[in-house]
Amino acid sequence: xxxxxxxxxxxxxxxxxxxxxxxxxxxxxxxxxxxxxxxxxxxxxxxxxxxxxxxxxxxxxxxxxxxxxxxxxxxxxxxxxxxxxxxxxxxxxxxxxxxxxxxxxxxxxxxxxxxxxxxxxxxxxxxxxxxxxxxxxxxxxxxxxxxxxxxxxxxxxxxxxxxxxxxxxxxxxxxxxxxxxxxxxxxxxxxxxxxxxxxxxxxxxxxxxxxxxxxxxxxxxxxxxxxxxxxxxxxxxxxxxxxxxxxxxxxxxxxxxxxxxxxxxxxxxxxxxxxxxxxxxxxxxxxxxxxxxxxxxxxxxxxxxxxxxxxxxxxxxxxxxxxxxxxxxxxxxxxxxxxxxxxxxxxxxxxxxxxxxxxxxxxxxxxxxxxxxxxxxxxxxxxxxxxxxxxxxxxxxxxxxxxxxxxxxxxxxxxxxxxxxxxxxxxxxxxxxxxxxxxxxxxxxxxxxxxxxxxxxxxxxxxxx
Numbered sequence: 001x002x003x004x005x006x007x008x009x010x011x012x013x014x015x016x017x018x019x020x021x022x023x024x025x026x027x028x029x030x031x032x033x034x035x036x037x038x039x040x041x042x043x044x045x046x047x048x049x050x051x052x053x054x055x056x057x058x059x060x061x062x063x064x065x066x067x068x069x070x071x072x073x074x075x076x077x078x079x080x081x082x083x084x085x086x087x088x089x090x091x092x093x094x095x096x097x098x099x100x101x102x103x104x105x106x107x108x109x110x111x112x113x114x115x116x117x118x119x120x121x122x123x124x125x126x127x128x129x130x131x132x133x134x135x136x137x138x139x140x141x142x143x144x145x146x147x148x149x150x151x152x153x154x155x156x157x158x159x160x161x162x163x164x165x166x167x168x169x170x171x172x173x174x175x176x177x178x179x180x181x182x183x184x185x186x187x188x189x190x191x192x193x194x195x196x197x198x199x200x201x202x203x204x205x206x207x208x209x210x211x212x213x214x215x216x217x218x219x220x221x222x223x224x225x226x227x228x229x230x231x232x233x234x235x236x237x238x239x240x241x242x243x244x245x246x247x248x249x250x251x252x253x254x255x256x257x258x259x260x261x262x263x264x265x266x267x268x269x270x271x272x273x274x275x276x277x278x279x280x281x282x283x284x285x286x287x288x289x290x291x292x293x294x295x296x297x298x299x300x301x302x303x304x305x306x307x308x309x310x311x312x313x314x315x316x317x318x319x320x321x322x323x324x325x326x327x328x329x330x331x332x333x334x335x336x337x338x339x340x341x342x343x344x345x346x347x348x349x350x351x352x353x354x355x356x357x358x359x360x361x362x363x364x365x366x367x368x369x370x371x372x373x374x375x376x377x378x379x380x381x382x383x384x385x386x387x388x389x390x391x392x393x394x395x396x397x398x399x400x401x402x403x404x405x406x407x408x409x410x411x412x413x414x415x416x417x418x419x420x421x422x423x424x425x426x427x428x429x430x431x432x433x434x435x436x437x438x439x440x441x442x443x444x445x446x447x448x449x450x451x452x453x454x455x456x457x458x459x460x461x462x463x464x465x
Contacts, residue, residue, distance in 0.1 A: 045137060045138060045152070046137060046138045046152060046153065046154060047138075047152035047153070047281065049281075049282045050152045050153050050280070050281035050282055050283075051152070051153045051154065051157055052282070053277070053281065053282040053286065054153050054157050054158075054161055054277060054280065054281070055157060056273065056277075057161060057272075057273035057274075057276065057277025058157065058160050058161045058164055058273065058277070059273070060269070060270045060271075060272060060273025060274070060277070061161070061164035061165065061168065061270060061273045061274050061277065062093075062164045062167070062270075063266060063269075063270045063273075064164075064168055064266065064267050064270035064271065064273075064274065065089055065092070065093055065164070065167050065168045065171050066089055066090055066093050067263070067266060068263050068264075068266035068267040068270055069089050069168065069171050069172065069263065069267065070085075070086045070088075070089035070090060070263065071086075071259045071260065071262050071263030071266065072259075072260050072263025072264050072266075072267060072321075072325075073085050073086075073088075073089065073174065073175050073178065073260075073263070073371055074086040074256075074259050074260075074263070075254055075255065075256045075257055075258065075259025075260030075261070075262075075263060076178075076254040076255075076257075076260050076318070076371050077178050077179055077254065077255060077370070077371070078179065078251075078252065078253075078254075078255055078454070079255040079256075079454075079464060080453070080454025080455070080456055080457070080463070081178065081179045081454055081455045081456060082255055082256070082259075082456065082464055083456040083460060083462050083463065083464060084179075084183070084454075084455035084456050084459055084460060085174070085178055085179075085455075087183075087460065088171070088174045088183075088186060089171045089174065091183075091186070091187065091190075092167065092170050092171045092174070092186075092190050093167050093171070095187060095190045095191060096163075096166050096167040096170060096171075096190060096194055097163060097167060099166075099190070099191055099194045099195065100159075100162075100163045100166045100167075100194070101123065101124055101163075102122065102123055103119070103122055103195055103199075104163075104166055104194055104195060104198070104199050105121055105124065105159050105162065105163070106118065106119055106120060106121035106122045107119075107195065107199035107200070107203065108162070108166075108198075108199045108200075108202040108203045108206070108207070109121070109141065109159070109162070109202075109203070109206070109207060111142060111143075111144060111145050111207075111209065112203070112207075112209075113209075114204075114209055114210060114211040114214065115200065115203070115204070115211060116199070116200050116203055117199075117203050117207065124159070127155050127156055127159065137154075138150065138151050138152050138153055138154060138155075139151060139154065139155035139158070141158070141207075141208060142207065142208035142209060145208060145209050146209065147208040147209060148208065149208050151280060152280075152281060153280065153281070158280075161277060162202075162206075165202075165222055165225070165226055165274075166194060166198060166199075166202070168226065169194075169198055169225070169226045169229060169230045170189075170190045170193055170194055170198070170230070172226070172227075172230035172231070172234070172373055172377055173193075173230050173233045173234045173237060173373060174186070174373075175234060175369075175370060175371030175372065175373035176233075176234030176235060176237050176238040176369045176370060176371070176373035176374060177234070177237045177238055177241050177370065178370035178371050179244055179370060179451070179455065180241055180242075180244055180245075180445050180446060180451055180455075181237075181241060181444060181445060181446070182442070182443060182444060182445065182446055182459070183455075183459045183460070184442060185438050185439075185442060185443065185444045185445075188438055188442070189434060189435070189438055192434045192437075192438075193233065193430075193431065193434055196430050196434065197229065197233065197426070197427055197430045197431060197434075198225070198229065200426070201224065201225050201229055201423055201426065201427070202225050204419075204423075205217075205219055205224055205225050205419070206225065212224075212419045212422075215415055215418065215419060216412075216415050217389075217415040217416050217418065217419035218333070218337060218388060218392065218397070218406050218412075218416070219332075219333040219385060219388070219419075220275065220278055220289065220332065220333055220334060220335045220336040220337055220388075221274055221275045221277075221278035221289070221332045221333065221335055221336070222274070222278075222332055222333070223329070223330075223332045223333025223334070223381045223384045223385045223388070224333065224381065224385055224419060224420060224423050225423075226332070226377075226381075227329045227332060227377040227378070227380060227381030227384075228377075228378060228381035228382055228385065228420060228423055228424065228427075229381075229423060229427050230373065230377050230378075231373055231374045231375075231376070231377035231378020231379065231380075231381055232374065232378050232423075232424050232427045232428060232431070233427055233431040234369060234373030234374045234377070234378065235367065235369060235373075235374035235378060236427075236428055236431040236432055236435065237431070237435065238367045238368050238369045238370070238373075238374070239367050240432065240435050240436075240439075240444070241435075241444055241445050242368070242445070243367075243368035244368055244370065244451070245448055245451050245452065247368055254318065257317050257318060260317075260318065260321060261317060261321055264321035264322075264324060264325060267325060267328070268297055268324060268325075268328065271293055271297070271328045271332075272290050272293060272294075274332065275289045275290065275292075275293045275331065275332060275335040275336075276289040276290040276293065276335070278335070278336065279336060285336050285396065285397075288335075288336065288339075288396060289335035289336045291340055291343075292331055292334070292335050292338060292339075292340055292342075292343035293328065293331055293335055293343075295340050295343050295344050295347065296327040296328065296330065296331035296334075296335075296343040296344065296346050296347035296350075297324045297325075297327040297328045297331070297347065298324070298327070298347065299327055299343070299344045299345075299346075299347025299348045299351065300323045300324050300325070300326045300327020300328065300330065300347040300348070300350050300351035300354075301320045301321070301323040301324035301327060301351065302323070302348070302351065303323055303327075303347065303348045303349075303350070303351025303352045303355075304319050304320060304322055304323025304324075304326065304351040304352070304354065304355045305319060305320045305323060305351075307351070307352050307355045307356075308355060319355070322354070322355075322358065322372065322376060323351040323354070323355065325376055325380075326347075326350045326351050326353075326354035326355075326376050326379075326380045327346070327347035327350050327351055327380075329350065329354075329376060329377055329380030329381055329384060330346050330347065330349070330350030330380045330381070330383050330384030330387070331343055331346055331347065331350075331384060332381070332384055333381070333384045333385045333388045334346055334384055334387065334388040334391065334392070336396060336397065337388055337391075337392040337393065337396055337397055337406055338388065338391045338392060338393055338396070339393050339396075342387075342391035342393070345387070345391065346383070346384060346387050346391065349383060349387065350379075350380045350383045350384065353379060353380075353383055354372075354375060354376050354379050354380050354383075357372075357374070357375040357376075357378075357379040358372040358375030358376060358379075359375075361375070362375055382420055385416050385419070385420050386413060386416050386417060386420065388408075388412075388416060389408060389409075389412040389413035389414070389415065389416035389417070390408045390409070390412070390413055391408045392405075392406045392407060392408040392412060393405075393407075393408070394406060394407040446458060446459070
């Protein structure tokens, strides 16, 4: 979802960065004559086709959280916690939207330094300036920096598209601590984590001057910023909060897998906005990203199904939808960099590896990642980011500034691994600090008696009849 200095093109994505070919140059100013005043700097023109596609993509990504993720997670918990799980996604959508408006967008996408943005866009200052000045034009990301990226869409559309990524990322974390965190603690955690973890990593990866962008690591749509970030944070939450009461002694089976299947289906469709929208325009790269997204999801579902079938003798509904999500997660950083054959390979590997992570690894290490936020998103994001480094096909990201594009190989793999490693370290340290602070001030977890009764009634005074 951002731009890479190496490629000179933009990339979205909630992971490491590059936005599809948005290298638009403003026309040269005409020479001055006599006492004629200097011309006003040319404003990039808005492309209505690109803007229309980005409006649709924004709506699709928002649909991934509400209702997609809400139903996916809500269907996998016990009946007494369904409403509490659904409302977590809905509440995060509300809270994260306001956090993004007040500070998040500015910290992630204003110029600032290579590590964090400044406060120049706090409360979205400057977004309405073009209308105030009578100029309704596209905007330039990183204007005034050494690596500006002109766009063909209004800033309002870009910041809203990015807002939907800032919404779904903390919502994904809730799957790791489902059925045991206080709602009040969740609200505070969402605010602090969005500002202290999500916004800095988004700046590293997607800002034209971010250090990851300068490094040359690439992430088309958020494999690092969204999936590795949320998955690792989820693992930290699961470890610090501890296991659910009665795990492996009581029935923890999902209340309604129909909800989960509907939610997974909405996520799959919404992912086209997530990945193809990260091209930031209606162009050929968006089309390739949509194609690779589809085949990777299919491959992930088939891989998980076959591995589970061979291991247990039965392919489950929960297994195949989890595999499809694993394929979608893994293709996210690679969607605009690999060909369909590479996408199928990524999906197959992700489906099998995420099955192992969500079953054998979790049980062996003993943590309670309730709905496999780390098992699918953390593991799948790491797999996808690394395989992007091996399978990237140069012509897909080639520009006039970088005719070769991003080419897969050992060097690119090392860059990917470096960016992934630093992101994991930052996420672990900051998420731990945030949780410890909240626990000391207000407590993180409901009491054993409240957990036994169920969060629907204890936290919200409602239940499903």
